[in-house]
Amino acid sequence: MAFLMADLQRGVWAKAKEVPADPVEDAQPAAQGGEAADKVLSGEEEWHIFSPKQIDARRCLARTWNSGQGGQCEEARSGCSLCYKHQRMAVSTVGLSYGLVDGPIPEHRLAQFREAALRGVTSAPGRKRAERESEPPKPKRKKGKKMRKLKPKPKDAKLPKEKPKEKASKDKESKSEQPQRVRQPIGSQRAMKESKEEKRGRPKKSTSTPTEPVKEPEVRSRRFLQSMNEAELQKRNRQKWSSVDVAMDQALQQMDLESRGPFQGLTDKGTIPLPRVGKAVEMMTTTSLEQRLQFTMVLRKSMHHNLQFGSAFVNAGGVTALRGWLQDALPAKQNGKEQLRKHEAVVLEALGLLQTLPVTLQTLRASGIGRTLMAIRNYCAPAMADAGELVPLGEVNRWMKKFRTELMQTKAKAKPEASAAKPPAEVTVRPVVPPASALVRPAPMSTSSASSSAVRPVPVHPAQPLRVAVPARRPAFRTRMLTRKRDRERKAVNETEATLQQLFLLGKVLEDDDGVKTYDICDD
CATH class of the missing domain: 1.20.930 (Transcription Elongation Factor S-II; Chain A)
Structure with missing residues (x-):
């Protein structure tokens, strides 16, 4: 980057030397020949009026405005008749604004110098600034808080409008003519007020305020609240109303x-x-x-x-x-x-x-x-x-x-009462059929007299066994969990159906005018 900048700078200097500007070429030998001595201009041309009578050869030879009178640039020369700033201007397409000190002035710039000389104004572009400087200084106003402009309310819109303000110049003149009010310090105002009251015979007001003893904050602990009776607690709760x-x-x-x-x-x-x-x-x-x-x-x-x-x-x-x-x-x-x-x-x-x-x-x-x-x-x-x-x-x-x-206790009490009031369950006894080998079969009849005199066997019925109730076996943990899950799903469905049923019943009741008066939706 540094090499590029040096290259550009070298090109600018070379171009400045090659510019065919007669005033610059004429000024260089003059500056080289008399660096130690100053140059005095003498001539009857118009541009001589707007150049200094004595030119310093050690400074830049470019002409400046100098409040419409013309002057010489005060910058030192750097190996050339112009300073670095005016060298850049001379190389540009615009050129030097006012030309060289010992050379002619462009026509449009010369017209500006003439106008400034005729009007007698110190600076043509800064004319307003000169007017402001010529006016006497105004007393400074103390800065205060800016008041916001209040907009008129709708009801005040019909009131007559204020008169239009006068011109700014008249306002300035009137303000400058009015005497400025000087504020006195606060201490002097207070002293003047007290002196006036003493002359009128009024007693002097005492500025000291009576000091009251500061009450210590009360500390309310939990033990203190427990020691309060019901009346005090009730009074304290009343004070906490929202x-x-x-x-x-x-x-x-x-x-x-x-x-x-x-x-x-x-x-x-x-x-x-x-x-x-x-x-x-x-x-x-x-x-x-x-x-x-x-x-x-x-x-x-x-x-x-x-x-x-x-x-x-x-x-x-x-x-x-x-x-x-x-x-x-x-x-x-x-x-x-x-x-x-x-x-x-x-x-x-x-x-x-x-x-x-x-x-x-x-x-x-x-x-x-x-x-x-x-x-x-x-x-x-x-x-x-x-x-x-x-x-x-x-x-x-x-x-x-x-x-x-309370509901759990009532349910627990109701279970033993219901079991005591219920009659004992009947025991069902089923007859047991004996096997075929246990039955006594009669012998075949014989034709002899001995067989007629034999006693016939009496069949013996088997005893009827009693059925004892076996306590139900508690299901396993996994079975209980599955049962509870199914009960929850069934309960959700039942609740939805019950809600729909209640809504249906309530809608049916509301449709019937006579039924609304007599129907009661509470549990019987």
Whole structure:
């Protein structure tokens, strides 16, 4: 790469020497003859005006602009009359811009020098720059935060528009004429303000703030929480209410202010007291659809305020009443879209209430709410999509996990009772046929008198053996695993068939208007 660059450089120098430029050839001997002495130009030609009166032979002989007055390049010569920069320009197709110092100027460049001389401007290309330099310096503005331009709102669009701004030059003149406001430091401003207040007779404000003792953070350990009684724990849990409970309280307060229909003599500060739980369950059967959502919210708030409310509500038959509300949410012909949406909102709140209620196995069997929840899961889409953990199927599974031990105990107790009540099994005894050799055959009759007097043999029947029941043999491990696998496959098929059968029955029930009122899908 270095060799290539040297070759190119050598070619440039050779081409610069071969250029037939008269000014350059004339300037070389002049420079060689008087390197130590300066050259003085004298003549009446026009280009002499734009050349320096005394030419330095040690520097480059190219002419420069020099603010329209003309000058000599200040670079030193390198074995030639021109510097390296102007040598490159002379070799190019454009050539030297302003020619040599001791030579003529091109016509178009000479016209620029004339124009600059007539106008009396220091630099023709940089005229605006000269104007800016001639103006007095303006005081610098302090930099501050840039304020965002506020766009007018739609309602302010009809307001009259502002007057158009004047020209920039007039603005500059007016700004320069206006006196600049000098800001005083903060300390001096404060001192001036205090002096004015003292003159008016106002008392001086105290800047010192009273220091309050900082409370040390409380450390709550597990042992401390165990030592708290039930009342303190309940109070602590109330303080941890979520934003949903706060919104519920606001909605209930608004409900108390706007409509106090059935809750006027039932609630006390937004909750139902324990003595009125039975009355509340009775009112649930007659509450209209528009007030069921508010009723459910009141029940949930009462559960949060009083832990004993849940057991009292379950014992009073509240789960059965909730099952009636869930059944009303099933789609039917007479229900419109608005009613379905209201029913769905009630279902979601009721599922949230069921999750917190202390439901027992006996209550589940008595109310039969399990089948209703299965139907809600299939026919009420928002209850499955929006309720999350409150999906009916999840509720059934949660209850099954909760009562699994109790169900196993009841099944274990029921087995010995059933075996004791069952009568003993009859033992079947089959007669055993003896072999032919064991049978006693009568002897052939003789014609003599002795044979007539002989006693005939009595046939002896064989004894009937008793059949003893042998205990069944337990199958091998591999056989048991195969049996369980087949049972699982059969169970999956049976569950699919049972679901289809339930859907068919439910659809048949919903088609019949009279049957919806009397049909009950709970287990008998």
